[in-house]
Amino acid sequence: MNMEHLGTNNAQRELEKNLLEYKGQLSSEVRIQLLDLLKCIALLNLGPRSDLKKLIGIALELLDNAQRYNARNDVDFRWHIADGQLVVTITNTASSEDARRLMEAVRAIERMSPEDITEAFKRQLLEEGFSEKGGAGLGMLQIARKVGKNITAEIKSLRPDEYRCTSTVSTTLDQTKNQP
């Protein structure tokens, strides 16, 4: 028996069990369907946890941002759990202004302490009004409250006013959050 091959198969099965990937158009209906699917997947694979909605909330905020600021409505979304870590990645296109704002938001978070993040979140919550596209300016701060600075963003120019934006959020799954 080829043990190396068996090991690869097991690893592949483990990967498949904990991976959700979606590539395609993103609409409100797709977003809610993905949310429903994630709720099932997270509960089945992680079991009941007190932070389950927080974890799903990371994906929800990234999908929200991608839908709101997407230049073409298509998205590449990935939810992956491996080695006790959840990694959520989303790629979408955006205008240069929106891409720049994404980078600024992530860089600002990198400079903040956990207390700064909480304070910035509260300040933004109290700020009146929404952006032209309906954003509250809270999404990345909300994620940062959950995962700290484990947020990265990359942008790549596609055309003069179009960028490909990739945001990645990772968090270690805290075993103390497991519920009986």
Next chain:
Amino acid sequence: MEPLHIATTRNTPMVVFLPDKATFRLVGNSIPENAGSFYAPVVTWLQQHLSDIPTPCSFVFSLPYFNSSSLKALYSVLVEIKKGIDQGKEFEVNWYVEDEDEFMIEAGETYQELLGMKINLITGDPAP
């Protein structure tokens, strides 16, 4: 009093005021693309009818999932309720959370802190 009834959708909650039960209910997922637009009529209704709402009145919030823009819009709703309390109205805010759900608990506590008002965190589902 002008009735308030917004039907639920897959992305937005039901919002209703039941004058006979003196209950305001906001129940369901709240993940609209533009939460400011969705909640604007609710805020306006509260501004227009705050003084007519019979007391005691319960404001029931049961939102299994909501996005951060809803969090901000809901703050505006709670600000109006707080104005009523500050005017001496007997309003209670019941914020329903699922079993030890940190997401909902944190949101309720954040509102409580920022608004300086009592928000009852209740485990379970509201009565139908």
